[in-house]
Amino acid sequence: MSEIRHIVFDIGKVLVHYDPDLPFSRLIPDATDRKWFFDNVCTADWNIEQDRGRSWEEAEALLIAEHPAHQENIRNFRRCWHEMVPHAYDDTVGIMEGLIEAGHDVTMLTNFAADTFVEARKRFDFLDRPRGVTVSGEVRMIKPERGIYELHAASFGLDPARTLFIDDSQKNVDGAIAAGWQAVLFTDAATLRRDLGARRIEA
DSSP states (O other): OOOOOEEEEOOBTTTBOOOTHHHHHHHSOSHHHHHHHHHHTSOHHHHHHHHTTOOHHHHHHHHHHHOGGGHHHHHHHHHTHHHHOOOBOHHHHHHHHHHHHTTOEEEEEEOOOHHHHHHHHHHOGGGGSSSOEEEHHHHTOOTTSHHHHHHHHHHHTOOGGGEEEEESOHHHHHHHHHTTOEEEEOSOHHHHHHHHHHTTOOO
16 A cells, blocks of 8 residues: 555545535425435436536426426525535534644545535635636536546646546546545544544644
């Protein structure tokens, strides 16, 4: 295992909480109806295309054409996005800031719609602390596609073999490893500290 020189953080569910159920438990109170809506209307596959760069206007129009009876809640997905990200994970943010203060090279690589990332950056000022970020919606590629890892490494001058990626999704971790990076699956801050310590990285 090569010595780590670069540390790359995912954002959603690693640094910032994300849960679409938060507003929709109010908008669609019945749990069965809400599950149907997420399984059949505003699905994860639909949402990830906004992370790839599709505009919300186009995304909403496509779904409203298919599900006109759900027009209001289709639009509510974007309208209520701010409720889906209510807080940061202070313990993980503390680790990231500690790494930066200790002199480690820290960047971020995230699947995020371009416009909602602008909102997130205004709300969470720690997102400006790392050296930089690659946002999928801006570069029109998403994890776990190999190209986005290669673009991030090239953009920030990272040596892939000496780069450690931290993500809550196993498929994104696997994508980083396939691109020649080292990577760990994020579950909680305590486990992340142990993973860093195993690589002789102190935060």
